[in-house]
Amino acid sequence: xxxxxxxxxxxxxxxxxxxxxxxxxxxxxxxxxxxxxxxxxxxxxxxxxxxxxxxxxxxxxxxxxxxxxxxxxxxxxxxxxxxxxxxxxxxxxxxxxxxxxxxxxxxxxxxxxxxxxxxxxxxxxxxxxxxxxxxxxxxxxxxxxxxxxxxxxxxxxxxxxxxxxxxxxxxxxxxxxxxxxxxxxxxxxxxxxxxxxxxxxxxxxxxxxxxxxxxxxxxxxxxxxxxxxxxxxxxxxxxxxxxxxxxxxxxxxxxxxxxxxxxxxxxxxxxxxxxxxxxxxxxxxxxxxxxxxxxxxxxxxxxxxxxxxxxxxxxxxxxxxxxxxxxxxxxxxxxxxxxxxxxxxxxxxxxxxxxxxxxxxxxxxxxxxxxxxxxxxxxxxxxxxxxxxxxxxxxxxxxxxxxxxxxxxxxxxxxxxxxxxxxxxx
Numbered sequence: 353x354x355x356x357x358x359x360x361x362x363x364x365x366x367x368x369x370x371x372x373x374x375x376x377x378x379x380x381x382x383x384x385x386x387x388x389x390x391x392x393x394x395x396x397x398x399x400x401x402x403x404x405x406x407x408x409x410x411x412x413x414x415x416x417x418x419x420x421x422x423x424x425x426x427x428x429x430x431x432x433x434x435x436x437x438x439x440x441x442x443x444x445x446x447x448x449x450x451x452x453x454x455x456x457x458x459x460x461x462x463x464x465x466x467x468x469x470x471x472x473x474x475x476x477x478x479x480x481x482x483x484x485x486x487x488x489x490x491x492x493x494x495x496x497x498x499x500x501x502x503x504x505x506x507x508x509x510x511x512x513x514x515x516x517x518x519x520x521x522x523x524x525x526x527x528x529x530x531x532x533x534x535x536x537x538x539x540x541x542x543x544x545x546x547x548x549x550x551x552x553x554x555x556x557x558x559x560x561x562x563x564x565x566x567x568x569x570x571x572x573x574x575x576x577x578x579x580x581x582x583x584x585x586x587x588x589x590x591x592x593x594x595x596x597x598x599x600x601x602x603x604x605x606x607x608x609x610x611x612x613x614x615x616x617x618x619x620x621x622x623x624x625x626x627x628x629x630x631x632x633x634x635x636x637x638x639x640x641x642x643x644x645x646x647x648x649x650x651x652x653x654x655x656x657x658x659x660x661x662x663x664x665x666x667x668x669x670x671x672x673x674x675x676x677x678x679x680x681x682x683x684x685x686x687x688x689x690x691x692x693x694x695x696x697x698x699x700x701x702x703x704x705x706x707x708x709x710x711x712x713x714x715x716x717x718x719x720x721x722x723x724x725x726x727x728x729x730x731x732x733x734x735x736x737x738x739x740x741x742x743x744x745x746x747x748x749x750x751x752x753x754x755x756x757x758x759x760x761x762x763x764x765x766x767x768x769x770x771x772x773x774x775x776x777x778x
Contacts (some may be wrong), residue, residue, distance in 0.1 A: 353589045359377045359596025360603065363571075367604045402427065403462040403489060404435040406452050408447050413507075417500035418465075425492060428477035434493070437461075441469075453589050456482055464678075471501055480549050550725040553648055555719055556612070561655045562684065564605045565663035568597060569676055572667030579653065594664055594756045602656050609652050613645045647724050649702075654741045655717030659683065661745070663754040668756045669772055690718040697722040702729070711737050713744035 367373055409415050415438045422434040442448045455461040463481030470476060474724065479490065532663060588596070620640035646689070662683045670676040690697070690709070697706050701723045710720040720737045723729050758775045 356592050356599070359588065359593060363597055363600025364603045367601070368607060371606070373608075402431065402433060402435060404437060404460070406455070406461050407436050407438045407725070408441055408445055408448050408452075408464065409438060409468045410441045410467055410472060411504065412468045413504055414471075414497075414500055417503050418497060421496035421499045422493075425496070429432045434496075449478070453480065456480060462489075465497070467497075471504065477501075488543070536607070550698050550722055551691075553644075553725060554691055554694055554718055554722060555649075557652060557655060557721065558687055560605055560609065560652065561659045561717070564601055564656060564689055565659045565683070566680070568601055568660045569663040569667035569680065570673070571597065571601075572664060573670060573673065573676060586626040594753060598657065598660050598664065599662065602653070605656055606653070607647075608650055613649060615639045615646060619763070644725060647721060651717040651721045654738065654745065658713065658717070658741065658745045658748060659687065662750050665752050665755045665772070686714050687718070690715055694708055694722060698726050701727040701772045707733065711740060713741040717739045 371487045397478070407415055407418065422436065423432065423614065425433045427433050439448055439452070440742070445468060449464055449466050449530045452461065452464050456464060462483075463479050466478040479493070481490070484490070585591050617640070663680065666676050666683065670679060697719060700706055706719065706723060707729075709715045710723055710729070712719075716737045720734065724734070755772055755775045
């Protein structure tokens with residue numbers, strides 16, 4: 353036991369005493385916040401300049417209606433955001449549209465809006481522009497066009513209605529979802545809150561399990577290639593060495609996770625006091641509930657011990673990074689698949705597929721945690737998943753110890769998968 357503790361201490365201190373560990377610990381949550389907020393902030397940039405569009409109107413009536421709808425969209429200095437330049441369709445509406453492409457290319461026109469004479473046709477509306485991804489400007493233009501077309505349809509059917517009444521009739525219905533809790537009551541929470549609240553935690557699980565698993569694999573490869581492993585095995589047994597490495601690196605990961613959990617707990621308390629009574633914030637703060645943070649640590653540990661044992665086996669049987677990359681791919685994919693399917697598990701937490709996959713040990717850490725984040729499963733399912741994963745990890749450790757003992761001193765040709773399985777059964 354003393355030798356194992358010495359290895360744990362060496363592995364732990366070798367990592368936590370480095371500046372890179374603390375810098376990485378601080379940067380990761382900041383990076384997550386940046387990745388989640390940057391797209392929203394970037395959409396606020398641009399779009400603050402006047403846009404000139406060409407309107408090729410086959411109906412001859414959409415122009416005034418569209419200009420009326422666009423008049424309400426103004427810039428910060430109250431000048432109109434949209435300038436509409438009308439063009440007659442001529443003999444061919446398509447030829448007229450193509451003749452204006454040069455002005456779109458040189459930037460004098462933001463785009464060309466084409467409305468055919470038959471507004472009920474499938475291809476009645478078309479917008480040609482250089483920036484088709486500019487949804488911040490194209491979406492409002494589409495909304496204004498929709499209202500203008502609606503007004504034209506009402507006019508054709510001899511229905512007289514003013515703009516205010518039309519907007520009231522066409523105003524969208526906002527359905528506010530509330531999550532019913534098991535303890536009673538309901539908290540306002542929408543799909544995006546549930547999805548991103550789950551995805552952030554799942555992404556953290558994915559990254560930490562992958563990073564520490566690869567750290568274990570590379571550490572073994574480095575010591576194996578430099579023959580340090582042979583020196584170490586002169587003082588400790590292969591089982592003691594593997595156990596010490598797993599516990600040492602696991603302690604580093606646990607330290608990092610505790611820092612994140614404690615930080616999240618402090619943030620929850622601070623935000624709850626700052627926005628007391630705000631239902632939207634209350635719904636978001638359920639992401640940082642004590643139960644969720646506790647389960648995050650539990651499933652991190654379960655996932656860590658399972659995956660780090662698998663990566664240790666990869667490092668023990670390989671002789672170089674190139675060999676290890678090929679062999680680690682199946683292990684990495686078992687981590688990636690649940691994360692890729694997050695949207696399914698968030699939308700169907702109690703489906704048969706979700707329940708079954710959450711009870712398969714290799715998928716349990718991520719899938720069961722997703723289900724807990726969205727809709728708390730029955731207690732027996734959580735308990736069963738923990739028992740099954742713990743049992744599978746114990747069996748995996750026994751197999752990994754055998755593979756590690758044989759493979760750690762093998763050099764030259766990489767063993768085949770049947771040979772590795774034979775070592776595990778020996």
